[in-house]
Structures are given as C-alpha cells and as structure tokens.
Amino acid sequence: MRNIKVILQYEGTKYQGWQRQVNTGNTIQGKLEAILTTMCGRKVEVQGAGRTDAGVHALGQVANFHLETDKSPEEIMVYMNRYLPEDIAVIAAAEASQRFHSRLNATGKTYCYRVLNSATPHIFERRYVYMMPEELDLEAMEQAAKLFCGTHDFRAFTSNKKSKKSTIRTVDEIRIKKVGDEIRFTFQGNGFLYHMVRIMMGTLLEVGKHERDMSQVEYLLHAGRREDAGFLVPAMGLTLVEVRYS
Amino acid sequence: MRNIKVILQYEGTKYQGWQRQVNTGNTIQGKLEAILTTMCGRKVEVQGAGRTDAGVHALGQVANFHLETDKSPEEIMVYMNRYLPEDIAVIAAAEASQRFHSRLNATGKTYCYRVLNSATPHIFERRYVYMMPEELDLEAMEQAAKLFCGTHDFRAFTSNKKSKKSTIRTVDEIRIKKVGDEIRFTFQGNGFLYHMVRIMMGTLLEVGKHERDMSQVEYLLHAGRREDAGFLVPAMGLTLVEVRYS
Numbered sequence: 279m280r281n282i283k284v285i286l287q288y289e290g291t292k293y294q295g296w297q298r299q300v301n302t303g304n305t306i307q308g309k310l311e312a313i314l315t316t317m318c319g320r321k322v323e324v325q326g327a328g329r330t331d332a333g334v335h336a337l338g339q340v341a342n343f344h345l346e347t348d349k350s351p352e353e354i355m356v357y358m359n360r361y362l363p364e365d366i367a368v369i370a371a372a373e374a375s376q377r378f379h380s381r382l383n384a385t386g387k388t389y390c391y392r393v394l395n396s397a398t399p400h401i402f403e404r405r406y407v408y409m410m411p412e413e414l415d416l417e418a419m420e421q422a423a424k425l426f427c428g429t430h431d432f433r434a435f436t437s438n439k440k441s442k443k444s445t446i447r448t449v450d451e452i453r454i455k456k457v458g459d460e461i462r463f464t465f466q467g468n469g470f471l472y473h474m475v476r477i478m479m480g481t482l483l484e485v486g487k488h489e490r491d492m493s494q495v496e497y498l499l500h501a502g503r504r505e506d507a508g509f510l511v512p513a514m515g516l517t518l519v520e521v522r523y524s
Numbered sequence: 525m526r527n528i529k530v531i532l533q534y535e536g537t538k539y540q541g542w543q544r545q546v547n548t549g550n551t552i553q554g555k556l557e558a559i560l561t562t563m564c565g566r567k568v569e570v571q572g573a574g575r576t577d578a579g580v581h582a583l584g585q586v587a588n589f590h591l592e593t594d595k596s597p598e599e600i601m602v603y604m605n606r607y608l609p610e611d612i613a614v615i616a617a618a619e620a621s622q623r624f625h626s627r628l629n630a631t632g633k634t635y636c637y638r639v640l641n642s643a644t645p646h647i648f649e650r651r652y653v654y655m656m657p658e659e660l661d662l663e664a665m666e667q668a669a670k671l672f673c674g675t676h677d678f679r680a681f682t683s684n685k686k687s688k689k690s691t692i693r694t695v696d697e698i699r700i701k702k703v704g705d706e707i708r709f710t711f712q713g714n715g716f717l718y719h720m721v722r723i724m725m726g727t728l729l730e731v732g733k734h735e736r737d738m739s740q741v742e743y744l745l746h747a748g749r750r751e752d753a754g755f756l757v758p759a760m761g762l763t764l765v766e767v768r769y770s
Contacts, residue, residue, distance in 0.1 A: 287647040335648070359645065367645045399605065399613045400535040402581070406648060 281324040283352055283374040284337040284358075289365040290513065295332040296339075306366060308329070313361045317354075318345050321502050327380040327521040329386060333513030336404060339511075340521040368452070383432045386450070386522035389475045392515050396437075396459040407460060408515030414461065414486035416454065420494040422485040423452035423463075424489045425499070425518070426478055433503025435478055436471035437510070446473060452478075464519070468478065473510060481508030526592040528597055529620040530604075532572075535611040535653050536759065540584075541578040552576070552612060556587065559607045563600075564591050573626040574633060579759030580671040581652060583636075588626045594758040618628040629721075632696070632768035636719045637761050640728070642705040653706060655762030658734035661706065662700065668738040669709075670697035670730040671745070672724055680748025681724055682717035683756070691717060700725075706730070710765070720755060725766045727754030 284413040288306055298307040307324055316320035327340040334401075349357065349412040351371035357514050358368045394400055426449050433445040455475035463482065481498070490508065498507050529638065534552055542555040553570055560568035573586040595603065597617035604614045640646055664668035672695050679691040695713040702708075709728065711721050727744070730736040744753050 287645075289647050337648075364645075365647060367647050384611060398615045399533075399610075401535050401611060401613050402583070402652060404610060508598045 279346055281342055281344050281374045281376055282354060283340065283372050283378060283380065284355065284368050286336055286372040287367045287369050288336050288339070288386060289405060290330060290335045291335045292365060293332065295334070296326050296328065296330045297383045306336075306339075307341075308357070309362065309366060310343075314345060316361075316490065317349075317357055318347055320346075325380050327384045328518045329381075330518055331476075331513050331516075334516045334518065336518040336521040339518050340384070341382045342374055342378055349393060349448050380521070383523055384469070385524045386466065386468055387470065387518065388520040388522075389470065390517045390519050391463040391465070391475065391479045391511065392462045392517070393463070394459060395461050398459075400459075402413055403460075405498075405514060406517065408512050412487055414483065415488060416461070416486070418488070418492060419482045419486040420454050421473065422482055422495050423454060426452055426494065427497040430491055430499040431500070432471055434498045434504055434507045435474045435481075437477070437504065438472040439460060439504070447471060447474070452482075476511045476513070477504075477507050477509075479508075479511045479515075483511065484508045504513055525592055527588055527590050527620045527622055527624055527680065528600060529586065529588045529618050529624060530614050531616040532582055533613045533725060534585070535651060536579045536581045538611060539578065540575070540721055541580070542572050542576045545663075552582075552585075555612060556589075556604070559604055560589060560591060562607075563595075563603055564747060566592075569693065570758050571626050573630045574764050575627075577722075577759050577762075580762045580764065581760075582694060582764040584766040585764050586630070588620055588624055591724050602734045606626045626767070629769055630715070630767050631770045632712065632714055632762065633716065634766040634768075635716065636765050637677065637709040637711070638722065638726050638763070639707045639709070639761060640705065641707050644705075646705075649717055651760060652763065654758050656729065658733055659732060660699050660729065662707070662732070664700065664734070664738060665728045665732040666700050668728055668741050669700060670718040671738065671741040672698055676745040678717055678720055678745070680744040680750055680753045681720045681727075683723070683750065685750070687718075693720070698728075701752065721762060722757045722759070723750075723755075725754075725761075726759045729757065730754045 294304050298304045298305050302498050309473055310324045322343050322345050324341050324343045355368045355371040392407040394407040394409045429448040431445055432447050447469055451466045453464040527671040539552055540550050542552045544551050556570045568591050569590050570587050570589045601614045638653040640653040640655045675694040677692050697712045699710040731738050
C-alpha cells in the first residue's frame with residue numbers, strides 16, 4: 279500500500295471539526311474519506327496532523343492515507359479537488375514513506391488567531407476574525423505572551439478533564455502583530471492541548487483589557503485550574519497555519 | 525429633511541445586485557431601504573453611487589438618503605448594522621448637504637478585479653477571486669491596458685444596447701499588480717458603463733493568453749462592436765473599491 283501525504287486548506291465555518299463522528303458526516307475527515315473510499319473502491323482512512331475543532335480553519339493542515347491506486351499524487355489531488363466541496367481544497371500531494379504518520383511525526387505546529395479590534399465589521403474577513411472592539415493594551419499582552427513561552431504544564435489551559443495524558447507542552451513563540459485594525463496572534467509550539475490556543479488567547483485578551491494581571495499567567499502555569507484561566511475565544515478566529523516535521 | 529451619506533461594504537455573492545427590483549427583495553438597495561423605512565416609519569429611498577451587478581462586491585460603495593430622525597449619523601449607522609445581514613455593513617456615516625447625490629456628484633470610481641492565476645484554489649479568498657490557471661503575459665496586458673486609458677467611446681465594452689446615453693468615458697489608470705499567485709487589476713475612471721470593467725477585463729485576459737492581439741484594442745475603441753470585444757468575466761472577481769467626489 280502506498281502512503282500519500284497531502285496539505286489541506288479549509289474554511290471550518292460549516293463543519294463540526296476535523297474528526298469523523300458516528301452521527302454526522304459533516305467533518306473534514308469524513309468528507310476526505312468518503313471521496314477516497316469511492317476512488318479506491320475500498321475503505322480509506324485519513325489521519326490528520328491537527329484535530330481542529332468545529333469552526334476552526336486551516337491554511338496548512340497535513341494529512342496522510344494508505345491506498346492502492348495507479349494515480350500519481352498530482353492525479354489524486356486533482357481527483358479530490360474535483361469532488362471536494364468549495365470550502366475544502368488539497369493544495370499539495372506527495373508520496374510519503376511507509377512509516378510517515380501526519381500526527382505522530384509532527385514536531386511543531388503554528389496557529390494564528392485573528393482579532394478585529396474595531397467596532398466596524400469587516401465584511402470580507404468576517405468568517406475568519408473574532409471581533410472585539412474594546413481597547414487592548416498591546417504591550418501588556420506581549421509581556422504576558424512571553425510568560426507562556428517555554429515548557430510548562432498547561433493543564434489550566436485545556437477543556438479536556440478526562441485525559442490522563444501529559445499536559446506538558448513547549449510553546450516556542452507567541453508573536454503579536456497589529457495589521458491595520460486587526461491584531462494577529464501567532465502561536466508556535468511542539469503541540470497544543472485540546473482548546474489550549476483558544477484559552478491562552480482568552481487569557482491574553484483579558485490581560486489586554488486590564489481585567490487580569492499578567493502575573494496570574496505564572497500562577498496558572500504552576501498551580502492552575504481551568505476555572506481560573508481566561509475565557510474560551512470563539513473558534514472562527516483560529517487557523518491552523520502550518521505543521522512541521524523534522 | 526436631513527441628507528445622510530454612508531459608506532458601505534458588502535459581499536455581493538448572495539445578492540441580485542445593488543438595484544431594487546420589483547419581483548425580488550434580494551438586493552442591497554432593497555435591504556437598506558427596508559431597514560431605514562422601518563426606522564423612520566415612512567418610506568426612505570436610498571441612492572447608491574454605483575449600481576453594482578449581481579455578485580459584485582463593495583469595499584467603499586457610497587450611498588445617501590433623505591430622512592427625518594433624531595438620531596445622529598453615528599446612531600443611524602449603529603441601528604443599520606444591527607439589522608443588516610452579516611454580508612452588508614455601514615462603515616461610515618455623516619451629514620451631507622441637501623444637494624448631495626451619491627451617484628450624480630461622483631467624479632471618479634475605482635474598481636478592482638482579482639484573478640487567481642493558479643490551478644490551486646484559495647479557500648479563504650474563493651468568493652472574491654476569479655480562478656484562471658492559464659499562463660498570462662503580464663507585459664502584454666500592461667501594454668493593452670495603456671491603450672484603454674484616456675477618453676474614448678467605450679460602446680464596444682458595454683452590454684447595454686438600448687441606452688441612448690453617451691458611451692464616452694475617461695479611464696484614468698489601469699494598474700496591474702502581481703501579489704503571490706494573484707493578479708490584481710485596478711481601474712480608475714470618471715465612470716464606467718454597464719459591464720464595462722468586466723468586458724475590458726475579458727479583453728485584457730485574452731491578450732494575456734495571446735488569443736488576441738493588443739492592436740485590436742485600438743480598433744475596438746474606434747469602430748468597435750460588443751461582439752468583437754472580449755468575454756464578460758464573472759462578477760465574483762469584481763469589487764467597487766472607492767467613489768470619489770471633488
């Protein structure tokens with residue numbers, strides 16, 4: 279069986295996230311698997327590097343799947359794009375080694391969260407930004423962002439209470455950039471827990487609004503509970519930008 | 525009666541254009557008039573600077589309307605944005621002089637046409653670009669674009685056959701800019717005939733594909749008929765960027 283690696287773009291607005299679910303076909307993984315299963319005449323499973331939540335977008339999601347076909351990676355890409363809905367696209371496809379696994383082999387990910395810091399909606403970007411018109415202290419947010427960087431126990435920054443897996447992660451960098459009336463937060467790390475980027479974002483925005491002192495970030499990273507961390511920002515502002523492999 | 529001037533943004537995808545129609549409420553003008561009529565308790569008519577076609581977008585459409593209300597322009601804007609659908613927004617509002625008419629007083633307009641020159645779709649921009657993967661000769665298009673500039677009879681570049689009005693217009697500038705795998709065409713002029721930007725665009729793209737010699741542009745501007753000019757490019761790539769007043 280060949281192993282094919284693809285890079286995907288999608289607008290998450292209409293989907294219940296990446297992961298295939300029993301009771302709904304409306305997931306990115308479900309759409310891809312249905313098309314590949316039809317193409318091959320037998321069941322194909324697709325593994326995604328990031329299990330993006332409902333409403334989260336992707337500029338550079340990576341996935342892989344094993345199948346038997348005469349088609350070249352380019353031809354597989356063209357086939358998939360012909361049958362995919364207009365809000366999902368394959369933008370690259372290549373042969374991968376047998377052992378390549380898009381999620382397990384990923385060594386880093388980049389997410390971007392876009393805040394429209396204005397009371398005036400921006401029609402063309404409305405599906406990709408979270409609108410927050412309140413004044414935000416950029417410098418305070420930048421200082422708080424530095425506290426997140428490094429290797430910490432992020433258990434206060436995940437909504438997943440049941441998992442017994444490690445909640446230790448390394449955040450390499452958080453960049454904050456003002457572009458017109460938009461503020462872009464770029465998160466780089468070796469991996470992120472369920473809802474971790476969105477809860478860090480909510481915490482940063484509360485610091486930016488002076489509703490929370492940045493010293494609390496240090497406390498949260500030591501003895502934190504989810505209830506003490508910031509609000510969960512809406513999914514629409516979040517985009518999986520890139521997945522890295524060593 | 526006061527005269528209010530507003531600047532509007534909209535995504536045209538779902539609408540049958542700017543202009544109110546008898547048999548459908550699904551026009552930008554219709555949406556605005558319904559909201560203002562409810563606000564004032566009496567019929568309000570909205571005049572738009574550009575009567576954008578079905579599917580055409582606007583970043584800076586200008587409109588004006590006469591009404592009686594105690595609300596400030598800012599309050600009118602907030603009221604309108606509360607009731608407008610998510611694909612239309614008022615981004616500025618101001619008191620105008622009694623005689624101001626958004627269309628009749630306009631001295632210039634800027635339109636932008638976006639071509640995604642790639643075989644790979646761009647999911648986030650898909651509603652705002654026209655996808656044309658064929659190779660395009662940028663230099664040939666730039667030279668042809670220069671021929672359009674100046675004051676000419678553009679009768680070959682309009683779909684409106686019935687009108688007895690003048691078909692003479694002045695195009696001040698056509699800028700062509702490559703941005704990644706996108707080519708942006710910006711048209712500035714004192715006014716544009718029905719479909720004029722989209723037929724000039726189709727003609728330029730045919731020059732870019734070497735399907736048409738640029739010398740034909742000069743011929744079309746002298747003795748042209750619509751049948752001899754280029755194809756009508758799809759509305760989705762077109763955006764009304766700005767309306768100027770002296």
